[in-house]
Structures are given as C-alpha cells and as structure tokens.
Amino acid sequence: MPRKNLKSVRTEEYSRTAFELLCEHGVSGTTVDKVATVAGVSKTNVLHYFGNKTKLLEMALRYGNADLAGEVRALLRRSHTPWERVYSVIFANFSKQYFTPKLAHAWMSLCAEVPHQKAYQRIQTAIHRRMRSNLVDALSKITDGETSERVALSISVMIDGLWMRSGLQSEGISRETALALIEAHLNALFPGDKDRLAARKRIAEICDILHP
Amino acid sequence: MPRKNLKSVRTEEYSRTAFELLCEHGVSGTTVDKVATVAGVSKTNVLHYFGNKTKLLEMALRYGNADLAGEVRALLRRSHTPWERVYSVIFANFSKQYFTPKLAHAWMSLCAEVPHQKAYQRIQTAIHRRMRSNLVDALSKITDGETSERVALSISVMIDGLWMRSGLQSEGISRETALALIEAHLNALFPGDKDRLAARKRIAEICDILHP
C-alpha cells in the first residue's frame, strides 16, 4: 500500500491548526509560532513546509473553505430540480456545522485583508464566483437571464450580510432567522411557487438527515 | 471670541489623519508612528492626546462615522413621509461621497477587530442600532410591527452585504447597482406602492441637489 506522503500529511495538519487559530484570534492574532506550538512542533518546521506566513494562512483558508464547498456539493448531488439546487446553496451556507460565529470571524478577518493581499483576494473571488455560478445556473432554468443574475446577486449579498452579522453580534443572527430572511426575500420575488416550496422542504429534510 | 481649545483641535486633526490611513492600510497597517509622521508631529505627541492606539483608532472611526451620520440626518431633516425616511437611510448609505471602496475597507477592518476589541464593538453596535431604529420607526407607520422589524433587518443586512462587496472587489458594486438591488427587494415586498415610488423619486432628487 502506498504510504501517504509525509509532506502532504504535515501540510494538512498545520493548515487545520492554523485555521482553528484563525477562527479564534483573527489574522493578526495568529502567529506562526502559535500554530507551531499548538501543533506541537517547532516554528521552523512549520515555516519549512509553507515558506512564509502568508502561504500558511492561505492554505488554512483553503482548508476551511473546502468544508463549506463539500457541504454545497453534498446537497447539490442530491438535488434534482433547479429550485433544489438554489436551496442547496442557501442551506449549505447556513448549515448547522458551518454557520457559526467563529467561522464568521475567520471569514471577516480574511475579507479585511483582501484589499492588501492578492493571495487572499484570489480565495475570496473564487468563493464568490462559485456561489454565483451555482445560483445562476439553477435560476436560469427558472427565469430569464437578466433576472437570474439579479436574483443570484441579491441572494449572495444577503448571505454575505447575514454572515457578517453573525460574526459581529455576540448573540448574532440564528440559523433560523437567517433562513427566514432569505425565504421572505424569495417569497416576495416568487410568491406561491409550488416547485420552490416543495424544493425548500426537500432540501431542509436532507439537511436534517445529514446533520441530526 | 473664545479661542478653540488646542486639545480638541489636535484630537480632531489626528483622528482625521488616522482615519485616512485606516482607509488606505487597514487596522494592522495603521501605526501610531505613521499617523504622527503624516500629521507632521512626533509619535509621543499623538500618544499624549489619546493614551494608546486603541483610543486613537476608536476616535478615528467615530470621526469617519460622523460623516455618514450627518448624511442620514441631512436627508431625514427634509423627509416628510415614512417612506421618505426609509429612503433617506438607504440613499445616505449609498451616497456618492461615502459609498467608496476606501471607506468600505476601513469599515471591514473595523468589523474584523470587533470580536476582539470591546471599544470597536460599541461603535459597530451603535451604527447598527441607529440604522435599525431609523428604519423601524419609519416602517412601523406603514405596516405592522413584526413586518417592520423583518423588513428593517433585511434592508440593513443587504446594505451590509453591498458595502462588503464594494470593499472586496476592486471593480466593486456601483452605487447604481446597489440601489437597484435594494429597490428590487422593496418592489417585491411592496409592489406598485405609489407613496413609496413618489418618496423614492423625491429623496433621489434631494440627493442629486446635495451632491451635484
């Protein structure tokens, strides 16, 4: 059996540790030394694998984002209709495991650095682009092209805003409130759409099964 | 004539300088030394007036926020109907002068520090509370209490999300796109409301007059 490369094992291990510290202390509060100490190795060793701090945090953010991406994929895989795909994106973003203040902190830290760090900008752009294309692809089966772009944008803007709130207020917005707000928005745009309501119910159920 | 206190002159001067650096370089990139150099004085002098860096940045953020608050007040003063007050809040937040990537950067920097700095948390909370109360007060004249709360929240969440986008993407969201998104949202919630449309037109005109 082909033993897993030690390099990739270490890389993932340190990325995970860095990501956890990032959630707790933000970008400026996360030092290479702390990551090394928590991981139980020397700072030199961490630097050996990543070269510098920016690369380390970049990998840490990719690690954290991979989770969310996986959540979206898991729901999309079980979706059969356009509306189910729309709700997959929404429910994944407010999943019980991932819609937490800590993750929101890490994400806001990233966003604050984006204007000054190209590497972080790429990650952020990728996240937004993926969300947009998932939403537009699904919505364009439901309405015209221009409307799908507009609705996709408004949904993702609301998601951003809601994540921000959850990170800011100590008693931030709950998963239920967040979902209710998006639902009210969609309900105003597509009132009484049977397909939509059925899709919402089904994806909500799948969500409950995946995270009991 | 009573000469203005030198202390308050310096305080405002340094706050403004700090705020400009904050827009340009974010919280971690803004050092006491840089503020002092740009203002043309010694670091010791800046520290003399503010005590420590956190206080300095706190005042800087208050300084920056006072501008936006003034914009809201200017429009509210000229509003006569509930819908005009709602649109005052919206248009002020996307005013030509203030809805800029640089201001968005400064604001995101602040938000990223909120979870770790009580002083910044207070400022952020005050901003949100003021926006909420302005919106709810106006909306409660239009619909029932529960709906006003919900709509006020959705509007302010969208405003947050749009500001975030404008800070993130180099070619961020334009003022026009932002206003169009909010408008589509309100139009879906209150379709064809004559009072609303008239109010929107009037506040837009006042905005044009104030910022030609």
Place this chain on the structure above:
DNA sequence: GTCTATGTTGACAACTCAGTCAACAAAAAA
C-alpha cells in the same frame, strides 16, 4: 557498519511597534 535522504530544531538576526520618561521650549501668569 556506513552513507544518504528526509525531517526536525535551537539559536539567532533583523525588524516593527506600543508605550514610558525625563527633559526641552515657549507662552502665560505672577
């Protein structure tokens, strides 16, 4: 047993930054 590739680390250099302190300058009051 020796050699080599791989993994690991302690010590250290270089730098940045917040905050302190004692002293200096100048204007106002006496």
Place this chain on the structure above:
DNA sequence: TTTTTTGTTGACTGAGTTGTCAACATAGAC
C-alpha cells in the same frame, strides 16, 4: 524678570514576530 502651565519631543525599553542557518536525528539503502 521669574515662575508656572502647557505643549512637545528624542531616546529608550521591552515585547513580539518573521524568517534564516547550520547542525542534529533517524530511518532506510548500500
């Protein structure tokens, strides 16, 4: 003119951080 108050600063301390380098450890190859 002398004294006091107000404003200002250079020099320094001390903590914290990134990144380098030469050396050490170890397991498998020869």
